[in-house]
Amino acid sequence: MGKYFGTSGIREIVNEKLTPELALNVGRALGTYLEEGKVVVGMDTRTSGEMLKNAIISGLLSTGIDVIDIGLSPTPLTGFAIRLYEADAGVTITASHNPSQYNGIKVWQPNGMAYTGDMENELEKILEERSFKKAPWNEIGNLTTANPEREYIKKALEMVDLSKGYTVIVDAGNGAGALISPYLQRELGNKVISLNSHPSGYFIRELEPNAKSLEGLSKAVKVLKADVGIAHDGDADRIGVVDDEGNFVEYEVMLSLISAYMLKKFGKGKLITTVDAGFALDDYVKPLGGEVVRVKVGDVAVAEGIMRENAIFGGEPSGTWIMPQWNLTPDGIFAGALVLEMIDKLGPLSELAKEVPRYVTLRAKIPCPNEKKKKAMKLIEREALKSFPYKRLIEIDGVRIENDEWWILFRPSGTEPIMRITLEAHTKEKAEGLMKNAKEVVKRAIREA
Incomplete structure (x- = not known):
């Protein structure tokens, strides 16, 4: 930085x-x-x-x-x-x-x-x-x-194929996705209903597509009996998805589903994700011939990983997906078209989502002045390695310690004066216990830094 x-x-x-x-x-x-x-x-x-x-x-x-x-x-x-x-x-x-x-x-x-x-x-x-x-x-x-909008849509239609039309609700969050996403879906043969598609620069929902910010989309999908809801952030490099029952599909689940679909579409190969992605992805794609490679957080690291490993797909558990067959730019709009193709080929999203293993993921932010981050991270690593019975250590972006039942990632934010903790475990009790200890490690390190 x-x-x-x-x-x-x-x-x-x-x-x-x-x-x-x-x-x-x-x-x-x-x-x-x-x-x-x-x-x-x-x-x-x-x-x-x-x-x-x-x-x-x-x-x-x-x-x-x-x-x-x-x-x-x-x-x-x-x-x-x-x-x-x-x-x-x-x-x-x-x-x-x-x-x-x-x-x-x-x-x-x-x-x-x-x-x-x-x-x-x-x-x-x-x-x-x-x-x-x-x-x-x-x-x-x-x-x-x-x-270049027409050329974009024309090219996307050459790569995505639907056997019939679906009812799709697109929530662009009054961002730039409103200019293309609904039109691409319509050109695919779908009936499209647009939400928050006024490119005014005034955002009436939180731009990050998550369960809370997409409550309106979830209700609309239920009431209008749509097949799927597709949402974007301000520049549409991300995608958030609501299934046919009106439930927001958690990022980790969606990442697993689309990764598996890319394996079916393009053949066995490597999948790139980031150090903050959970075990569900590995567990879901391994039987399909997918090998998960983790890189630093951020779309640049994912794109570099795709090129280095000759991977067939790369994605972050934030709805940022890169499809190298299409482009190395994160693309929530083309991702939306792929989600429709996946539904077309494999069935309703609510049914597909049930197949993905679900573990308990917890996240925390601890205030940490930027000038303390470097020293604090050294102290966190030393303390974490002593405090937790881990099997593997990954240091490509922050510190991730893991064994077969859980993992914890300690990482300084690249944009805010905070230290992030992300962890996953098979049970709620285990996750909460790990988080309690992890917070103590981080707070102590920040005090001493």
């Missing part, structure tokens, strides 16, 4: 840390880093999007970079457009699932994958040194506009 870039690009409160001046300089830094070429720029529905997008574009043009402005568009569409227009990079103005007052800047590679930490460090260096390239007046970049 640098001064500007966190675990998912730059994400700050607008006109506090994230100003038009910073956006302008990020554009100049990216243009300087690339030296030449063209960049696709898109934004989600936030009220500050236009202001920050125009600043980024000005910065890019000033370095001689050509810009393709795709305007209001979900993150998956930016990733798609980069490859469609053979661009050298992409930028999305988005704060994903954060509240309205936030916005952010996320940069993408030519293959649709987000910039890695090393690439962001290079941008930070240019930003700090202010060593921006300045193009002469007759070599300033060209600005064009484009709308």
Whole structure:
């Protein structure tokens, strides 16, 4: 993590840390880093999007970079457009699932994958040194506009096949997913009902799709007797799913189901997930010939893992899925189409969900000043290894200790001054006992750090 870039690009409160001046300089830094070429720029529905997008574009043009402005568009569409227009990079103005007052800047590679930490460090260096390239007046970049929505839908329809139509309710959370997700579902032959599909920048539900934020969607699915409910966050890189009985399908269960379906669709192979994913995935996909590989938290680590392991799918237990046959950008919209194909081929979601083993997962956040995180993590690791009878230790992102019955992950947040504890056990009593001890370990370490 640098001064500007966190675990998912730059994400700050607008006109506090994230100003038009910073956006302008990020554009100049990216243009300087690339030296030449063209960049696709898109934004989600936030009220500050236009202001920050125009600043980024000005910065890019000033370095001689050509810009393709795709305007209001979900993150998956930016990733798609980069490859469609053979661009050298992409930028999305988005704060994903954060509240309205936030916005952010996320940069993408030519293959649709987000910039890695090393690439962001290079941008930070240019930003700090202010060593921006300045193009002469007759070599300033060209600005064009484009709308790749039709191409996106056309390509998706080539990859997803339904034998009949279903009733689908799409809750876009007034985010950018409203521009494509309902239309793709309609083109698949489904009857589509849209909820919260006004791209106004004012979010009337919490943007992260979870059981609480999707209570309205759950009720709508029940009342309207829909086959499924599909929900997105602000930029539609995530998916949340409600089954045909109106129940939110827990992230871990959905991750297991779609992983298994990808094995059936594309053949046996490796599946990438993150260190905060539970055992249900391993237990569910092993009999189908799936091998689970865990990586750091974040879509970049998942995409890198997919490429490194030649995996057939990668996903986080936050509804962030990457389908490499489609793109290396997390894509909640295409994911929604795949969920419908899975229902079409395998049956109602409420029935499928019963097949996935369920364990008890608990999460906790403990306040921890950013400057204490490093020392606290060292103390946590030392204490945890003494306090718990573990069999395996994973240190790729925080500290995860596990045996055959449970696991505990201690991890500092990349965006907030907190320490996270995630754990899983087969019984509620066991999970609660582990959490009590884990909290004591973390609190003691923070005090001593």
